[in-house]
Amino acid sequence: MGQVSIKDFETLLPGVEVRPAGPEVAVDGHQPMAVVLPASREEVSALLRLAWDRELAVSPRGGGVYAHLGNPPRRLDLVVVTTGLNRVVEYEPADLTAVLEAGLTLARVQEILGQNNQFLPLDPPRPDLATIGGILATNQSGPLRLGYGTARDIVIGTKTVLADGTLIKSGGKVVKNVAGYDLNKLFIGSLGTVGVIVEVAFKVYPKPQAWGTAVGHFGSPEAAWDAVWRLRASVFEPVSLELLGGTLGPAFPADGWRLYARYAGYGPAVERQVRETCGIFEAAGGEAGGLSDAEETFWPALRDLPVSWQAGSGVGVVVRAGMLPTHVPEFLAAAVADFRGRGVGWGWVVRAGVGLAYGYLEGPGNQTLAAAVDAARELARRLGGYLVVERAGPEFKAAVDVWGPLGPELELMRRLKAEFDPKGILNPGRFVGGI
């Protein structure tokens, strides 16, 4: 990059921690020049101003749990690690709202809220590492997605440093607010391409008194889907409903299809729902039972799978397909048939009530795998859906656009990027359509 050396930072950004970058912060093999660790939003602002003036490419980073998401960067000079922004700005339990700095890990947030028997109903992978800023930027969710939605449903305010260093606020800290445009929505899921989120206000929730899980084992995917539709037509409201099939690694059985329905709430209601769900699963031809220990073992393992999964001897990728729930069975059947023909190994975790299917795919080489992913993407697209590659190595990414094609709305997204980051210094090239 040439314009700035680490030494320069000491004079240009006095007091801000700057380190030479090691391989641990490389993004898809691109090695930045330095890692900056701001300790306050003012420091974030100062360093972005500097990057803006000198047109340095910046990649924001939280715990690095999802650093693999996105296309390879077009260029990369600085990685900005936000974990130094770790204060609780304001937490009033009786208001059920909390204002938090974006570098706090989710686990730490849960610990703080837990002291008042409250929690944030978001469960993306690796809460011990994932920061709330990173979770927002990548719009990651977990099995609780069905019951509680995503970050967009619980975020009530954000503070963000824009590409030129300007600090802006959107929303506020009350649960209803329509003053001005809802710019929170711009930053959630933007992969750090329009600003660096430094503070987030959330609605928080009372912790459910009880949790319970029913599991059904089915001989065919058709029987499992039958159980899904029966359950969805009932008055029961599982907070998670996950259908697992194929090979998902040592922690998960690999025979047939299993449907897990998880409930949260008052004890007697949870008990009844687990019991009657087992009845529904049996009526659909499954073997059913309650799953004890599920909160301690099964759900955390499933939550972390998108980042903990490892391919065997071949090359592996993790994909996420999204479509209307009723289209998923057809998608899965066709994709699985296609994978079999190519010798690609597969396991699926389907967020059945939501319409998200996480695929864990393993092939003999990148080429075969890329062809399989292209085929699955085309199947998803024909069913009105999409497919994103969430995790893959640089060689795979060289062959496949991880986001896939977008429709004509891409034009508006490009305009947004051009308005908010006209110099293209924030995560250039990593987002949709080369944004």
Add this chain to the structure above:
Amino acid sequence: MAATGNGSLLSALREVVGPEAVLYDPDELAVYEYDGALDRARPDFVVFPQTAEQVAGVVRVCNRYGVPFVARGAGTGLSGGAIPVRGGVLVVLTRMNRIQQVDYPNRVAVVEPGVINVTVTEEVAPDGYYYAPDPSSQKACTIGGNVAENSGGPHCLAYGVTTNHVLALDIVLPDGNMLHVGGPAPDRPGYDLTGLLTGSEGTLAIFTRAWLRLMRQPEAVRTFLAIFDRLDDASETVSDVIAHGIVPAALEMMDKLTIEAVEPAVKAGYPPEAEAVLLIEVEGLRESVDVQSELVRQVCQFHRAREIREAETLEARERLWAGRKGALGALGRLAPNYCLQDGVVPRTKLPWILRRVAEHGRKYGFRIANVFHAGDGNLHPCILFDEREPGATERVLECAAAILKDCVDAGGTITGEHGVGVEKQNWMPWLFSEADLDAMARLKRCFNPKELLNPGKVFPTTKSCVELSGDVVERAEKLGIPLV
């Protein structure tokens, strides 16, 4: 008219929507010069498109002539969002009122923008589903207006406001291009355009179709009316219910003045001598409803509720709700005019803000009724006045400003669901810095760079409303349009 340049605008509009679907006679335009708020501005033309293509056609004509245009649903908006402050063409979407598809397994309804809110629930209720956001105006307001204002309602406490229930939109951009944004597939990659458009107050695009999330009706519902002798006790009950980890489906409050207005009109059974009532609804599975009901009772009793009545029948439940949903209409009978405000405070600040509202009422010499979404901390002080009294309108606005300033000082906001529109644009700087507003302006530029769509809204302006209506006159004269 035909002799002026405007005549060709008229014929261009007629060509798009048909001659029957264009109004320009000043008498016919008069009903379109206001919505539910106080400000007025008259359009030059009103058109009633029936398809998205016609909407796009109208928008292209407006672009060709450089004329501003504004979308309008039912006109129940409470911030002047649908009034054309710079005149031009009002695009009324009420004829696009079909529910196009209902899909239970996926819990989605696809509707045109002119569909009346309550008809969505009416359509799906027999099958055990409903659409959650339920503004008190739900028998009149349209889904398009709801999406534009990000409307809320009593049942948004547990389930969120409109933005949490809109999955995708078809839109016409201000340049006349048609576009689909969002799902219905979940979590599509790219910026969340649907989320940015929801709550954009008709200033970014015109919605021509919406994909809405349907919810399953709960197994059990219990509705309570808690009656209090002191306002403070009622508001403390609200924050305490929330603090106890109970999230009722609805938690609404009405004060004495509201009860006085409602009872003769609606006969909901609210006790006239009470200082305040809370309408509390809990729902879900039988077992959880029982637990929650017991907790709610305990909290109410702890805060000295004089009586807690439960609706034992569906009819009794509907009667209790009729009082709440008819409250604003009833308040209209207490005074010639009212100004309905819409502030939000953190829930623990409710007791404080209600005392302040009363103080402001005394100071400015107005009776103020309170009927509101208490569980969300979203208050609706309703200031009663008579506009014929000299200076009253100005004083009402001062009083409203004082109340909303208090909301902001308490950590809240100037609008929880009615929008900024023209009414609150000059109070935006209480909440947002120049930089914050500039970021919003960047968003607006992406969609509406020429500001032909719904100009003069949301952002602060130095112009007063009086000057704005001056604009209308001036522009009308320029276009050669006679004003009444």
